[in-house]
Amino acid sequence: MRGPGFVALLLLAAALVFGAARLVDNPYAFFAGYVVLQYVVLATAWNILGGYTGYVNFGTAAFFALGAYTTVALHKLTSLPLPAMMLAGGIVSGAVGIGTGYLTLRLRGTYFSIATLAMAVVVQTLITNWSFVGGSRGAYVVRPAEVMGLDYVQYLFLLMLALAVIAIATARTIERARIGTGFAAIRDDEVAAEANGVPTLRLKLIATALSGGLMGMAGAPLPYYVTYLDPASGFSLSYAVNTIAMPLIGGTSSWVGPVIGAVLLGTLQQVASVTISSALSLLIVGLLLVGFVIAAPRGIIGWFGK
Amino acid sequence: MTSLLQVQGLGKRFGGFVALSDISFDVADGERLGLIGPNGSGKSTLVNCLCGTLRNESGEVRFAGHSLAGLNAHQRIRRGLARSFQLPRPFGTMTLAENLRVPILYAVQPRTGARVPDIDRRCTDLLGMVGLADKADRKPADLTQIEMRKLELARAMASEPRLLIADEAMAGLSHQEVDEILALLLRLNAEGVTIIMIEHIMRAVLAFSQRLVVLVAGRKIADGAPQDVVREPAVVEAYLGS
Numbered sequence: 001m002r003g004p005g006f007v008a009l010l011l012l013a014a015a016l017v018f019g020a021a022r023l024v025d026n027p028y029a030f031f032a033g034y035v036v037l038q039y040v041v042l043a044t045a046w047n048i049l050g051g052y053t054g055y056v057n058f059g060t061a062a063f064f065a066l067g068a069y070t071t072v073a074l075h076k077l078t079s080l081p082l083p084a085m086m087l088a089g090g091i092v093s094g095a096v097g098i099g100t101g102y103l104t105l106r107l108r109g110t111y112f113s114i115a116t117l118a119m120a121v122v123v124q125t126l127i128t129n130w131s132f133v134g135g136s137r138g139a140y141v142v143r144p145a146e147v148m149g150l151d152y153v154q155y156l157f158l159l160m161l162a163l164a165v166i167a168i169a170t171a172r173t174i175e176r177a178r179i180g181t182g183f184a185a186i187r188d189d190e191v192a193a194e195a196n197g198v199p200t201l202r203l204k205l206i207a208t209a210l211s212g213g214l215m216g217m218a219g220a221p222l223p224y225y226v227t228y229l230d231p232a233s234g235f236s237l238s239y240a241v242n243t244i245a246m247p248l249i250g251g252t253s254s255w256v257g258p259v260i261g262a263v264l265l266g267t268l269q270q271v272a273s274v275t276i277s278s279a280l281s282l283l284i285v286g287l288l289l290v291g292f293v294i295a296a297p298r299g300i301i302g303w304f305g306k
Numbered sequence: 307m308t309s310l311l312q313v314q315g316l317g318k319r320f321g322g323f324v325a326l327s328d329i330s331f332d333v334a335d336g337e338r339l340g341l342i343g344p345n346g347s348g349k350s351t352l353v354n355c356l357c358g359t360l361r362n363e364s365g366e367v368r369f370a371g372h373s374l375a376g377l378n379a380h381q382r383i384r385r386g387l388a389r390s391f392q393l394p395r396p397f398g399t400m401t402l403a404e405n406l407r408v409p410i411l412y413a414v415q416p417r418t419g420a421r422v423p424d425i426d427r428r429c430t431d432l433l434g435m436v437g438l439a440d441k442a443d444r445k446p447a448d449l450t451q452i453e454m455r456k457l458e459l460a461r462a463m464a465s466e467p468r469l470l471i472a473d474e475a476m477a478g479l480s481h482q483e484v485d486e487i488l489a490l491l492l493r494l495n496a497e498g499v500t501i502i503m504i505e506h507i508m509r510a511v512l513a514f515s516q517r518l519v520v521l522v523a524g525r526k527i528a529d530g531a532p533q534d535v536v537r538e539p540a541v542v543e544a545y546l547g548s
Binding site for chain 1: 357359378379380383384388389391395396397398399400404407408409411412413415416461465
């Protein structure tokens, strides 16, 4: 399918999702749906670096929280509309992505992953000690009741839905473009890729910028969603764990994998949080991940040929 | 004939170990050069320095009249300097045809500044040249050792190089398979590609090379016509002991 046709189909799917959520006629549908969509964006963003180029990033929480804290700072300084703040959050996290990439991309495999984890700790420490955005006490964000006649939570849901469409369209475009071939060559054999003309450093920086930027954009609406944000929740390890588990369970070789993984795992966690306990939701992730690593190492899409 | 590649005083060390010291030689346009030397003599290090995978500390490499100083590997292949790896390094998750797309998209297209028309056809043609056309949609894991070597050469050729460095493309192959690769390299040369062959199989090197360069312990000890070089006392000593 050509790009424009695919985007049209995505938009149609998004409209159906929004319509369905309204039909449920329960505000909780939007609360829970927002989280699932947020994970669709995070998992898709993670997969651009982790799945396509093979660099496993454990620092999702840092990029995500940087987006959220950009919003906190902008909320105190300005009265920008939320979409503009999301863009700002994306730029900040994308820039941090490039910086981290420049410093760490000479590391391979586990060493790169450890470096991203360390980066997350450093960023969290900085934010925790920056009193302007609340420091360790946390920051309160009072959100309006509605925007343009739309309930604010529905508005947040809609924004995240739009971001999910953007993220999926970006991932699929990369997959089919020349740059996707370059990413795959880096994942398979970086030395051979460079020897065959692939500008490996530049492509890896593009991947970290895109991946980090999308994560930042996903985090930007968070302060308005939770209305109280502290470093411990913004930088929660569960973001990093979930964001790695979702593409692995869905499959990393195509844009479909992270989407399937995020919808499946995200929904399961929401259901478990309500029906059993919220502590159990991370246990589910762990069990599923172990199961998939053993039974389906190529994820759910690995079951369907390719 | 004019010089395509000029190596002048090239040196490379790893910590305190001198891997290459003061290596100088020229390769003429269209020439077939054999590069030989015992294990550990620095042949692969030299290839890595020429192709930009490693940086040489001293000396200069000029290609087609331009210095290659400071250029990365991907910039060098774009100028027409390609290599095959001693141990084949295929892109494992891609089909054979997709393997060839990489240098076409990333070396040929940036060089010419235009889209290569009908890339699929070009990939099939290149695979046909090495007898792998019927396996275009297979993954490298399905290949035999010699097919893997052929893929390696086809991928290097996909970049449309002016100079191809074949780093032990025949090691571990049978007598007949060596002849197959040899015929392939001679055909490429006849089409105008300059080739440096690095090889231990003397039969192949002598059949192929117009000139031989011998490395021993990181130094060039001989350079000349193959029949003369293999009789030089220093070369005989390096290979057979005194």
